[in-house]
Amino acid sequence: MNKLKIILLLFVITLIGFINTQAQRVESDSDVIGKWNLTITMEEDQLEKLGIFRHGLMASDGFPGWLEIKLSGFSTLVGYYVGYEGSARPIAEVHYSADEQKYHFTIPPQWMDIDDIYFEFTLKDNVLTGYKMLDGNKLKWTGVRAPSLERKEPPVWGSPINLITDNMDKWIIPETNKFQIIDDVMVNKEKGGNLITNQKFNDFKLSVEFRYPAGSNSGIYLRGRYELQIEDSKGRADGVSIGGIYGFIAPSVNAAKKPGEWQTFEVTLVGRHVTVVHNGIEVVSNRPIPGITGGSLDSNEGEPGPIMVQGDHGPIEFRKFVITPSVN
Numbered sequence: 001m002n003k004l005k006i007i008l009l010l011f012v013i014t015l016i017g018f019i020n021t022q023a024q025r026v027e028s029d030s031d032v033i034g035k036w037n038l039t040i041t042m043e044e045d046q047l048e049k050l051g052i053f054r055h056g057l058m059a060s061d062g063f064p065g066w067l068e069i070k071l072s073g074f075s076t077l078v079g080y081y082v083g084y085e086g087s088a089r090p091i092a093e094v095h096y097s098a099d100e101q102k103y104h105f106t107i108p109p110q111w112m113d114i115d116d117i118y119f120e121f122t123l124k125d126n127v128l129t130g131y132k133m134l135d136g137n138k139l140k141w142t143g144v145r146a147p148s149l150e151r152k153e154p155p156v157w158g159s160p161i162n163l164i165t166d167n168m169d170k171w172i173i174p175e176t177n178k179f180q181i182i183d184d185v186m187v188n189k190e191k192g193g194n195l196i197t198n199q200k201f202n203d204f205k206l207s208v209e210f211r212y213p214a215g216s217n218s219g220i221y222l223r224g225r226y227e228l229q230i231e232d233s234k235g236r237a238d239g240v241s242i243g244g245i246y247g248f249i250a251p252s253v254n255a256a257k258k259p260g261e262w263q264t265f266e267v268t269l270v271g272r273h274v275t276v277v278h279n280g281i282e283v284v285s286n287r288p289i290p291g292i293t294g295g296s297l298d299s300n301e302g303e304p305g306p307i308m309v310q311g312d313h314g315p316i317e318f319r320k321f322v323i324t325p326s327v328n
Contacts, residue, residue, distance in 0.1 A: 032077070032094075032103065032123050035291055036143035037299035038065030040084065040132070064225075064299035066291035067128070067143060069094055079105075081119075086110040086294045087247025103130075146291060147302040149271035155203045155326035163197065163307070163321040172196045178311055186318040188218075192311045196224065196297070200304035201325045206267040209320035214259040216314035219246065222269050223305030224297035226289050228276065230316065234258050243278035246293045251276070251283035262319065270326075272301070 039062035063084040069091075072078045077094035087110070094105045104120040114135040121130025121143070128143030163170045164186050168179070178192025201223065210230065212218065218230040227246040233256040243251040243265070255278040257263050266277040276284035292299050297308060307323065309316075 031126075032128075033069050033071055035146040036067040036069075036128055037146045037292070037301055038067055038128075038141050038143045039063070039299060040065050040139055040141040042137075042139055062141070064292055064296050065141065065143075066146070066299060068290065077103075080290070081107055082247065082291060082294055084294065084296075088290070088293075149301065151203070151271045153328060155270055156328045157205065157324050158327040160207075160322050160324045161199070163323060164318065168195075170197055170199070172198060174311075176312075179309075184319065186321065188311045188316045190315060191313065194311050195309040197306040197308075197323075200306050201323065202304045203270045203326040204268075205324040206265065206269075206307070207320060207322045207324075208265040208267070208318060209262055210265070210316060210318050211262045212259060212314065212316050216259070216316060217310075218313050218316040219295075219310040220265075220267075221293075221296060221308035221310070222267070222274070224308045225292040225299070225301060225305055226269075226274070227293040227295060227310075228265070228267060230310075232256075232259050243276050243283040245274065245284070245287075245289050248290050248293065249274070249284055249287050251278065252285070253281060253283055255279045255281040255283055264320075 041062045065084060066082040066088075067079065068081075069077055069079040077096070079091040079094055080088045081091055082088045089107050089110060091105050091107060094103055096103050102120055102122050104118065106116045106118050108116050112135070118133040119130060120132075121128045121141075126145060128141075130143075131138050131140050133139075161170070164181070164184070166181055168181060168186070171179075172195070173179075174193030174195070176193035177195070178190050179186055179188045179195055181187070206220075206222075208220065210218075212230065212232060215232050217232070219227040220230065221227050229241045229244050229246050231242050233242040233254060241250070242254075242256045257279060263279050264277075268275045272289045273286050274284055274289055275282065275286050292301065295310075297305065309318075
């Protein structure tokens with residue numbers, strides 16, 4: 001009996017020590033846990049090697065990115081990463097070296113035929129500083145905490161603004177533009193540049209009527225950061241995408257019509273909460289958007305941003321595009 005008591009006592013002591021160690025680890029990791037807006041620097045020769053280009057008015061100081069780090073269990077750090085292209089990708093584990101006070105993780109490539117992508121960074125004064133190794137290119141990046149975007153008061157809506165005009169004067173026209181006005185309809189017949197509004201917005205309501213041919217793909221970037229997907233999805237059951245926020249929020253139902261038929265979006269964005277009504281059906285109900293999506297203009301989530309329409313994926317037509325901004 002005495003031997004059994006000794007064994008039990010040793011087990012309890014060991015368990016207490018383990019719990020204390022894990023508690024200390026959790027406390028040390030608590031500063032890095034959360035959502036981070038990244039700015040990734042690329043030199044011109046690196047852009048050329050990787051076949052990456054800046055679109056529209058993408059921030060000139062670097063490419064946008066996003067990182068979330070979460071605690072799984074006692075001490076394992078996991079997360080999600082969004083780059084300047086592609087969707088949110090899971091991070092199996094974020095490792096920490098106490099000796100070097102550095103974090104690192106690896107994710108597989110998504111749309112590029114390259115080796116796994118390696119990230120390494122440190123945390124100091126609430127700023128992440130690090131680099132990623134992408135196909136032999138060392139790309140430096142920094143990260144700041146993403147704002148909550150919580151609103152203390154409900155929005156007060158201003159006057160509606162029609163974004164479809166004869167001379168398209170509400171938009172910044174790219175050199176590779178293929179959009180044109182035909183019979184009061186804004187038409188993109190083939191792949192070209194992305195349209196970006198002259199005006200920037202905080203909270204707003206957006207009313208859109210659109211149609212596309214079979215197999216086409218486009219998107220509307222809310223504040224230039226969150227892609228509302230437009231894609232030929234009629235009849236698809238495998239993770240329908242039209243009406244969702246790319247890589248983050250799937251629509252609750254597939255409300256898509258057949259290609260060639262006119263469809264509607266009624267969108268409300270307040271802070272980071274979005275509601276999407278697609279063809280009269282609420283498919284996203286006041287859901288928080290975790291962070292920026294791939295292809296966004298910048299990662300400055302706390303600032304107003306424009307509306308951007310994808311023109312580089314496929315044909316699309318808009319016969320209504322009205323935005324009602326908040327005035328508070």
